[in-house]
Amino acid sequence: MIAFVLVSEAHTGGWIWRETADRLRAAGFGAHPVTLTGLGHRRHLAxxxxxxxxxxxxxVQLIDHLPEEQVVLVGHGYGIHPAVGAADRRRERIARVVYLDxxxxxxxxxxxxxVPDHTLHDRLRQDPQAGPIPAPALDQWSRWGSTAGVPLPALERLTRLAAPQPVRTLTQPLRIGAPDRPIPATTGVLCSANGSTIAMLETRLGFGDPQLRALVDPRVTFFELDTGxxxxxxxxxxxxxxxxxxxAGEGHRLTLPAEPDRPAEFLxxxxxxxxxxxxxxxxxxxxGASTEPxxxxxxxHGGPVPESMRPTPRDWPAFVGYGSYAASLGVVGVTLDHRLHEPADFGRAAQDVAEAVELVRAxxxxxxxxxxxxxxxxxxxxxxxxxxxxxPWLxxxxxxxxxxxxxxxxxxxxSRFRPAQAVAKAGRLPLVLTRVGLEDPAFAASVGEFLAxxxxxxxxxxxxDLPGTRHGFETTDHTEEAREGVRRAMAAVLTRLTES
Structure with missing residues (x-):
């Protein structure tokens, strides 16, 4: 007999799993939602x-008191941290760990x-000894993740029953006794409306992301839900x-991409x-660049791109192609490698770009x-x-x-990296935006927000607008629409560069 132990996101309690737990029990499984200390009906213990x-x-205590011998441990958001910590201490009882979004x-x-809530990061940087983190208001839950698909009554219940999050649950480091000894089996459940898809994982795997290569294992599976x-x-x-x-061990399994017969070419x-x-x-x-500036x-380039990836972006066919194309049209084409290796690296990547621009201008x-x-x-x-x-020179x-x-x-x-907020200060700076039609929903939504x-x-x-093309189309979509899109975008940029 297998039991599910369900560990919930920050500010919530075991009550959030009620409907899911009922369906698991109806299917013959044990289902045990956890209400952590200080949350849900145990908020008074914080x-x-x-x-x-x-x-x-x-x-750990809940696992120890279950009659079932084997446990599938599900961690949602913040809940994956106590779940992984407990799995490390009770490895012999864990059949699988599920990473839910x-x-x-x-x-x-x-x-x-x-945690995606950048306002919370700002607060804790300013006051590392802050007290409990207040629960989000009704219109603030998206800071923790997309609320797509959640009915308003359920969102109102989430707000009504939410509790302040003890701050040290977020700031104390996770300690795993044997980090090199993996849990036997894991499953990732990705929520596409929250910006995670299996296709994106496979793209990152193709980039050589070492963290994902560790997940190329028959015991590791993935599912994707079309929701927030x-x-x-x-x-x-x-x-x-x-x-x-x-x-049951079902789900999509990642595989290492086959080496192409020949490198992808610029379109x-x-x-x-x-x-x-x-x-x-x-x-x-x-x-003629030596005679006339x-x-x-x-x-x-985009990213994050793993630091270990070779070749680096400036040697990718797309950027070699763009640099050569610009030079063939009479302007200096510039490519660079910046250090956007993790989502936390945007600050230093921005510095790399600024330094590259100054080098070029000099x-x-x-x-x-x-x-x-x-x-x-x-x-x-x-x-x-x-x-x-x-x-003025841009x-x-x-x-x-x-x-x-x-x-x-x-x-x-x-929070500095929010183009939709910054565009109000752009004045008459000309902008040229190439939008692809076959885009990841989360990325497409960000473009829509910016254009509005x-x-x-x-x-x-x-x-x-290129409705029939994909993200990164320059080396994948060798169609006339894609080729014409690159020509149009380049022509628009060069027109603005050369006009007085």
Whole structure:
């Protein structure tokens, strides 16, 4: 007999699992929602010493008192930290650990590292000794994850029953006794409306992400639910069915991508041009650049990209292609490697981009008063600084299939990187945005939010719409629509670079 032990998100209690637990029991399983100390009906037990270790002990005690020999341990959001801590102490009882719409906790890292609410991070940076974290108001739950699919009555109940979160449960580091000895089996349940999909995992795996390579194991499976971060409220029956299938070892298994017969090619037949490498920066120089300074286009790759990945982005066919294409049209093409390796790295990536721009502007072959920045994918968040305070020499800001708001699954990203908020300060800075139709829903929503904000403030946006193309189409979609899209976007950028 297998029992499910259900450990819930911050501010909530075992009550949140009611409908899902009922369906599991009806299918013949044990189902035991956990109400952690200080939360739910046990909120009166919270004290200044209530911490992550307290919550780990709560889960351990429940496991020890269950009649079932084998346990499927489900952690939702914050709940994965006490769940993993308990699984480490009771490995012999654990049949599987289910990570419900949450990233991988790390030994020595606090739960706060995976919390997407950047306002909470700001508060704790200012006051590390803060008291209990107040429960969100009705319109604030999305800070912890998308509320897509949650009926209003359920959201109102969530708000009414929520409790303050003891602060040390979020700030105390997780300690795993034997981090190199894995739990026997794990399942990830991804909620696509919260910005996590199996396709995105496989893309990251293709990038060589070492953390994901550890999940290429027949004992590790994945499911995807078309809902927000709260599936026990939005689709409890579907969640219960998914958990039953996870317990049976079903689900999608990641596989290492096969090595291609030949590297992917840039979609335009542009001959690769020689380049100069200066530190993290590559310059593609047009003919005649030594006699007359030329405008420059700085191409900013996306991410996060694992630090160990080889080749690095500036050597990817897409960026070699863009740099060569720009040079063939008479301007200096610039590519660079910036250090966006984790979602927490946007600050240093922004610094790398700013330093690269200054290096380029100081080059005598570059017209320092005619610079364009062109960001791709996750690099779209890096446009916020330039939108908020555009210098006079920045003649155009472009973005292709950009991420313009961080999905909650990335955890906390500094609130500075919010292009939809920064665009109100962009003035008449020309913007060229390439939007793909076959986009990840969370990324597409961020573009929609940005365009609405841009329209409201009267920003100068030229939209290049490519409904039949995908994210990263330059090396995957060799169609006439895709080729024409690159030509149109480049022409729009160069027009703004060269006009007086």
């Amino acid at each position: 004290g200044p010493d209530t911490d992550l270790a307290t919550h780990v002990e709560d889960v 949450v990233g991988l906790p790390r030994d020595g890292a606090p739960a706060l590292a995976l 971060h709260w599936p026990m409220l939005s689709c409890p029956e579907e969640l219960a069915d998914t958990l039953r299938r996870a317990a 335009l037949p542009v001959p690769e041009r020689p380049r100069e490498r200066i530190g993290r920066v590559d310059l593609y120089l047009p003919d 030329r405008p420059a286009v700085v191409f900013v 080059d005598p072959r570059v017209d320092p008063d005619r610079i364009a920045l062109w960001a791709f994918s996750g690099g779209g968040l890096l446009t916020a600084d330039w939108l908020a305070a555009p210098p 003649r155009c800001l472009a973005a292709s299939y950009p991420v313009l708001a961080p999905p909650p699954s990335w955890g906390a990203v500094d 904000a841009a329209e409201q403030c009267g920003a100068d946006v030229e939209l290049v």
